[in-house]
Amino acid sequence: MKILKENAGPLTNFEVLDFFRSRGAAKDPTRVLAPVAPSEFKVYDYLAHSAASGQTRESITEFVAKCKPYKLTKSEIANIINIRPSSSVEIDPLIENLDSRLGESVEELVELVVQVFPPSSEQTSKSDE
Structure with missing residues (x-):
């Protein structure tokens, strides 16, 4: 390499x-x-x-573009893409000073993650168990 x-x-x-x-x-x-x-x-x-x-280059590019208003750092964006949080509890440890930086926008960001990176069929079957 x-x-x-x-x-x-x-x-x-x-x-x-x-x-x-x-x-x-x-x-x-x-x-x-x-x-x-x-x-x-x-x-x-x-x-x-x-x-x-379950991700694609297009979905990652779309997410990065749509989360610009939240002013996240590159590492925060990478962590969100890697972990794909689906609730505010899961996203809280990924963003420094979450409440002061995003305030009420936290739920919007979580919804954006779920919208752009929907759970795979494997993940939904695990959550049903």
């Missing part, structure tokens, strides 16, 4: 998952043909069953 741009910024889980898919991790059930290390397969397996598996 060659580093093209050092410290380009944090990656979302979707971007890491997409990178592993581009290297063939999803297409190699034997796990010996793809140029992916065993430890990378473990990361791939984890991300393939996380919120990242």
Whole structure:
């Protein structure tokens, strides 16, 4: 692997998952043909069953554009994309000084997350149990 741009910024889980898919991790059930290390397969397996598996580049771009009015930092946006909170309780630890910065807009932000990143069928079946 060659580093093209050092410290380009944090990656979302979707971007890491997409990178592993581009290297063939999803297409190699034997796990010996793809140029992916065993430890990378473990990361791939984890991300393939996380919120990242249901995301797209378009949904991430849409979310970043729509959350500009909230003046969130890049790391806060990345955490929201990675965790995909669906309530104000889940979003509270992700944003510093939440009440003073967003006030009543917290619920709007949560609704934006749910609208742009709807829960996968796997997540809804887990919540029904």
